[in-house]
Amino acid sequence: MSFLEKMDDVFKNKWKFESETPIQAQMIPEMLNGKDIVAESPTGTGKTLAYVLPILQQVDGKKKQTQALIVAPSQELSMQIVNVIREWVEGTDITVTQLIGGANMQRQLEKLKKKPTIVVGTPGRLIELVKSKKLKMHEIRYIILDEGDQLLAREHRVIVKNLIEVSHEERQVAVVSATITEEIELVAEKLMNDPVRLQVSLEDMPSSGEIVHSFVKTEARDKTNLLRGLAHLPSIHALAFMNNVDQLRMKEMKLQYNEAPVAVLYSSMTKFERQDTLEKFRKGDIRILIATDLAARGLDIQGLTHVIHVDVPQTIEQYLHRSGRTGRAGKDGEVLTLLSYPEERTYKKLSKQFKPVQKVWYKGKLTEGNSKTVGEKPETKKNPKKK
Structure with missing residues (x-):
């Protein structure tokens, strides 16, 4: 039975x-x-x-x-x-x-x-x-x-x-x-x-949604501005991850100063602060919620369109655990990594099985870019020989 x-x-x-x-x-x-x-x-x-x-x-x-x-x-x-x-x-x-x-x-x-x-x-x-x-x-x-x-x-x-x-x-x-x-x-x-x-x-798992894995190349210092821009896209409802709580707090101050629809979640917040933040995120008042793995453990948030790796994860288990929060219940989702050059080697190892797509942030839009291999340095033109 x-x-x-x-x-x-x-x-x-x-x-x-x-x-x-x-x-x-x-x-x-x-x-x-x-x-x-x-x-x-x-x-x-x-x-x-x-x-x-x-x-x-x-x-x-x-x-x-x-x-x-x-x-x-x-x-x-x-x-x-x-x-x-x-x-x-x-x-x-x-x-x-x-x-x-x-x-x-x-x-x-x-x-x-x-x-x-x-x-x-x-x-x-x-x-x-x-x-x-x-x-x-x-x-x-x-x-x-x-x-x-x-x-x-x-x-x-x-x-x-x-x-x-x-x-x-x-x-x-x-x-x-x-x-x-x-x-x-x-x-x-x-x-x-x-x-x-x-x-x-x-x-x-049956009928899982399609999950696209993608990355945007950016300087580490420009990640805050990129997050702010992404938060103004009406199609974004994302949980974003960082590896370090101190860096998370710094992002919070910069984003709050510019009144972006972004909030942070960390373990030392009071119960009521955390509840209020999560309620605003679920209602859509906040477009991107940034957290560490510890703060986001077990969160079940319906309708996430994106998971954003602000920092490249340190292990494949971490990458999979974060990424599994989008594309649930048969819905599609996207796993987007904000990729600085020093992180490219690690990201290449973690994401090779997913064949990630490169995207470009240009004039307030996220579009598909070129298909250069992750970790490949840009070509440099040689100076023509003088005759």
């Missing part, structure tokens, strides 16, 4: 869940069978529902007990997960509460006293609540690490390990991410019980 046949009518009828994505088809049965899981699937392929739906099938909303914990590395991702769960549990006894840093602690404690069925939170706030004995981990049987590659990296590894070790002895643990490195897989296995390894690639 498939998961769809098993699924409670209250979920199936309300949301007309009629088909599974590849990662859902693989992950849901394994979770329902109680297996620990390490799952890798590209951004935007349905990973959230792949673990949310089986959790909803297994928890009991009538019990006044917290039974499932979903850990996320950022406030934005945890908020998105909570919103997904709230949509699916409406009309049921299952409840969910968000526990994130930067939010009012007393308000969160009041919600915890009501014993929500599921809690979603960030590592720092969760461990704080565990140490103060407000969050009863020994009752939690289901633990999900969303964006697990980041949660199991050195910054959060000890906290996550502590959370898992003090949970129910018969717990089920699942790690999901768009990229799982060999190191992260080894760390995950030490915290899990004979985990099943699941993997989905972009080639496995």
Whole structure:
């Protein structure tokens, strides 16, 4: 019997869940069978529902007990997960509460006293609540690490390990991410019980939109002006990436001075600043949102026309993770790199499989340029010999 046949009518009828994505088809049965899981699937392929739906099938909303914990590395991702769960549990006894840093602690404690069925939170706030004995981990049987590659990296590894070790002895643990490195897989296995390894690639996804990979050659000092110009194109709704948060802040000051429809997102912003920025971006008041990989982790923004690499990514995993945010749900998209000469060698290695198209920014328009190979120096004319 498939998961769809098993699924409670209250979920199936309300949301007309009629088909599974590849990662859902693989992950849901394994979770329902109680297996620990390490799952890798590209951004935007349905990973959230792949673990949310089986959790909803297994928890009991009538019990006044917290039974499932979903850990996320950022406030934005945890908020998105909570919103997904709230949509699916409406009309049921299952409840969910968000526990994130930067939010009012007393308000969160009041919600915890009501014993929500599921809690979603960030590592720092969760461990704080565990140490103060407000969050009863020994009752939690289901633990999900969303964006697990980041949660199991050195910054959060000890906290996550502590959370898992003090949970129910018969717990089920699942790690999901768009990229799982060999190191992260080894760390995950030490915290899990004979985990099943699941993997989905972009080639496995049906009806993906066409994604064009392109680049514009520019001097590094001219990237700010180019971003400003791109932000005034009505066809642009882009998430742009930079490698360094200090450079990001400098871009912010220059762009704000010229009142461009561009905003930035970084991890030290307050919860309300981040929410306000994201709301304006989703509404279209902001055309380009610039962020680091950390700040943009897990953001699910519908209708992105472009991903812009302001800085060339440092690894192919980084390039793929960023680029996968456009061209979703069958829609077309473009991955545009602002390419300075010192970055050309790195970009050539990262993008060779995509056969990128060169474009030119000219008189406020982005048009296709010549087809010179990336990294090729411009031709120089030799002085004619004097007769």
